[in-house]
Amino acid sequence: MSAIAPTNALSALPQATPAGSASVVATMPKAASPTDNQPVPQANHTMRGRIAQLLNTMTLPHQPARLFSADWPKAADAICREWVDAQARHNVTTVSTVALSRMKALEFERKNRHTIPEDDRLLPATATKRDYYQAEIEAFLAAVGEPDPQAVLESFKLVGTGGLHRQHTTIGAAIGNAISVATVLTPDPVSKVALVSARLLTQIGTTATVVAAGPRRLRNACAEDVMPLGRADSAPAAKRAPNMLQASLSVMRTLKIKDINKSLEQMEVAMQALARERNGGNVKARQDARQQLELAFARICHQLSVKAAYKTASESAKIELANGLRYLLTSYTGTVAMLTATMVGILAPVFISTVVSGGLLGAATALTVVMYLGYQLSKGPSRDGEGGAKRAIVALIKLLEVLEGENTHSTRQRGAAYADYLQDRKVPRFTRPAERKKSGK
Structure with missing residues (x-):
């Protein structure tokens, strides 16, 4: 048979x-x-x-x-x-690194066509978004x-x-x-x-x-x-992406303009404090400045992770829509x-x-x-x-x-650690393990 x-x-x-x-x-x-x-x-x-x-x-x-x-x-x-x-x-x-580079160059050109002279573009001025996507797909298959x-x-x-x-x-x-x-x-x-x-x-x-x-x-x-x-x-990020509703709520809670500016200001202040204490003899002050810098950087990584999760959820939804x-x-x-x-x-x-x-x-x-x-x-x-x-x-x-797996992995780890830190802060102080230990309970 x-x-x-x-x-x-x-x-x-x-x-x-x-x-x-x-x-x-x-x-x-x-x-x-x-x-x-x-x-x-x-x-x-x-x-x-x-x-x-x-x-x-x-x-x-x-x-x-x-x-x-x-x-x-x-x-x-x-x-x-x-x-x-x-x-x-x-x-x-x-x-093929050549085809992969062409693929990413096409994606960059699609987003920034107005900043690239016509003679330096990979596709003609009349090319549409669909034309760019088609060229990127062909480059990916060749890569x-x-x-x-x-x-x-x-x-x-x-x-x-x-x-x-x-x-x-x-x-x-x-x-x-x-x-x-x-x-x-x-x-x-x-x-x-x-x-x-x-x-x-x-x-x-x-x-x-x-x-x-x-x-x-x-x-x-x-x-x-x-x-x-x-x-x-699917890329690994797409397999662990939240649904569109969860991603949208996280963006609304986390990616407010004032919060982003505040994070950048706090990181700048922490960097300046660390620079001041770098040559000083006060080890405690230097450690505190480094801790504040790490906390500010983790906060920014958390915000980047929220943005990346929203982008991944959005792309997954677009695949389902196109399908x-x-x-x-x-x-x-x-x-x-x-x-x-x-x-x-x-x-x-x-x-x-x-x-x-x-x-x-x-x-x-x-x-x-x-x-x-x-x-x-x-x-x-x-x-x-x-x-x-x-x-x-x-x-x-x-x-x-x-292309940037290691960088995104490090950012994701720091962002997850900061998310755990925020979750721990929501717990009442007297119920935290460290506080219970101090009180002898």
């Missing part, structure tokens, strides 16, 4: 990268195989393939970029060998030793399942909305009771599909990882239409008739269904997947850890 398995089936596993090294793209090297000279398959955008995927969410409309056709034991052995070879091939010691960056970029179009893990929930919500329309338009009380009961059962079923969407989402995520030639692994931008627009538009129609029917029963209210609700439901089907039967899922894969590389480029 033969089986077909993707050669990059293990690319979803976390990549071990030392501190301060560049995270790499886990792509499969081209080894001798029956698929060696085959081009990257094009994403299947045919109506037949999309409909088949709609009817069965476990169906993938196109093949992975790399395949092995063999008996499963042989195919599994070849997959593991290629994965090991890929780790060696994309080791941090093989990174990690990818022999054919364009093939990798083309394979990104195979990513994206269009949020099919939510399809059952969407269908349940559409059925529930249709029953609501029928309930509004039905004058018979007995029929209304029956429809309300059906609506309740539908809501219970929809809730069950929400719970069941989790395993399907995991399955889809794994499928998206093995479809292209490689996926960008489902068109789907979210479709979903939110339908939701807004449904809420608007429902609120009009509730708040304006005197000015519009029941038939008009039901018609608005029905039109909103129909719009939601048509938009969802239009998205799923178009290139929307493929473009969402491609956008998310590219944005993941852009996020790697923007993070300082790609």
